[in-house]
Amino acid sequence: MLLADFGTSYCKLLDTELDTSPRVVPARSLGADFRADLATGHNGRRRAQAYVNELTALAWGGEALIDEPDFVLLDCGSRDIKFVRYAGGRLADMGWNAECGASMGFTIELLASHYHLDYQTLPVPERAFSVTCGVLGLSHIFDAVVEGNPEAVAVARFVKGIALNAYRFAGEPARLYLSGGLCDNPLFVASLPCQVAPLGRFVLLQGLLRARQRGAAAAPSSIRLESATEKR
Template sequence: MREAWQHNIPKVWKERGVAIPDGETPETLIKTPKNAQYFAALGAVEFGKDEDAHLGRYVGTAGLEHYITVGRLEEKAASGGRGLSTSLEELAAFEEQYKPKPFTPATFQPGDVVRGFVGLDGGSTSTKAVLLSTEGDILCKTYQLSKGNPIQDTIEMFDGLRAQVEEQGATLDILGVGTTGYAKDILRDVLKADAAIVETVAHTESAVKLYNDPHVIVDVGGQDIKLIVLTDGRVKDFRLNTQCSAGNGYFLQSTAESLGIPLREYADRAFTADAMPIFGYGCAVFMQSDIVNFQRQGWQPEEILAGLAAVLPKNIFLYVASIPNLAKLGVRFVLQGGTQHNLAAVKSEVDFIRSNFRGADVEPEIIVHEHCGESGAIGAGAEALRLWKNGRRTSFIGLDAVRKISYRTTRNEATRCNFCKNNCLRTFIDIKMADGAVAPAPQAAPAKLASRPPPRPTHPSCRVRRGRTGASSCRRWPRPTMSAA
């Protein structure tokens, strides 16, 4: 930090016309004194010396002990609320209904040729892939937290799907690929995928495919919240948080980790809390400040986690959607997104929906998508399947070519963005396909549809160059590289 101040403060002096005294340097003027970490405590001592005797005089630890054992608990009781569940019986009933059921991948015989479609969701904090059969059944799936490079994540996704098939002695034959998520465009260009669809469409496709007439889709991802309202299977309205990510998946995950609690233990620990602090919904910066204040007041980690889970539905329905009476949206709610793996978050959403469903003669039906983490990938794969049924021949580069994709990442001053005052340091990913790696021969479409020509590219100005290029040479960008900021 000292070096940072020595580097930046002289810039402020220069802007304001402050001259550095002769013979002095920033290093001599900006120093870190010994015992700097104790200066706040030393300042408290010096301040106390000037107080009246009855205030600045040491009176022992009795008052502090009373505050810790009694007073702080009284403050918590006055400012907080009850825990996420009212009783062990209520919690058991909830878990019986909503605890995720294990997924059993399809089994194959040695020598089988497994023909299917890959849906790929390159999200902000995780990457997901599914393999769908020609009938649309989910054969296998894979999920991992993103490692900061969508290309490497994608290679590992395909390796994961391929391994689940080939370990049984079968062979995988990809008939089509669809992409969605933040990285959908770069993945479409690199893989020559058949479709790249926005997340609202992907999640809608997935919910409609698995559930009868869903009315509301609640997708809580790592960085965003999407509320999609449907009528007869079509999108009627949707809401999306455009700036703040308070309460979303990554915020819950990072907070748990900062409190020393692994993400997989979040719900179990949160359910042990008999009381919890009440967070204000909205900005993550304010919520982070609330966490510090609640810790000072004596709230324990499991109580803080419960409070964060409880504020999630407020962020969804009050902050993002601004809809206090949820009966206006519909009756059947489908909860999707990787955050729904967290049962503490699910219970908060279920309780909030039920308690804010007013003026209707029916109770809300609340479903957690059985593949909540992969729901977007399922929608992308379903779109590739739909195109194939309509005569589309895949342009996918092939499984072997995916393994041979090589790339180089560049992150230095040359990649810094100077279009605003933030001056963000970007990461550029230059991609090179292996020599001879070209798209495979088109797969045969259903006979009665095979004569139809393939559809035109989604955007006529986008073209992927052969050989060494970036992910895209779309003329909307100044150079043939793709950045993952």
């Protein structure tokens, strides 16, 4: 069975019969007729026979990977942010922000390419920009550079502002499990003002594996497995 997390910028794929581990491919590299058996993600509905809501996949992935009754799991994608919170082993809260989190991961990646920066080497700045949107927050960088600040410092302050906004959105937990490509961005991770446990890019695929095993009836908090033909 081919499982897929169809993200905006990257797709995470796992063939349960052929692959020994998941793989990441650029979304633009997939042909128009590429289909999965079971999928989640922004473009999942039109590319799969069956679709799992992203919050469902995130929650199930958290259940599979986190052996704790109480936890907060935050997923930071290219175009949105979402979280689930468990208390006493049960789903207690969730949130999905595609407006204030708009193009967050995509913008961070774009800035590194535009300014030729390496997030592996950028230190965490003392101050952060007040950023609530990846797109609208770009003006802070441009203003800071015009004022004479180094480009690297301006971008680092932007990234820290993005991290703080995501942290507040998740409810400001003392310990935060992190999902998504930004797990590989040390500046973003270090900018979160709490203990962070990065889980990597394949949490939602783990959720699909659990969905495959359990089916729609066990979906947390009545979030359900959907036919890919259902309307959003």
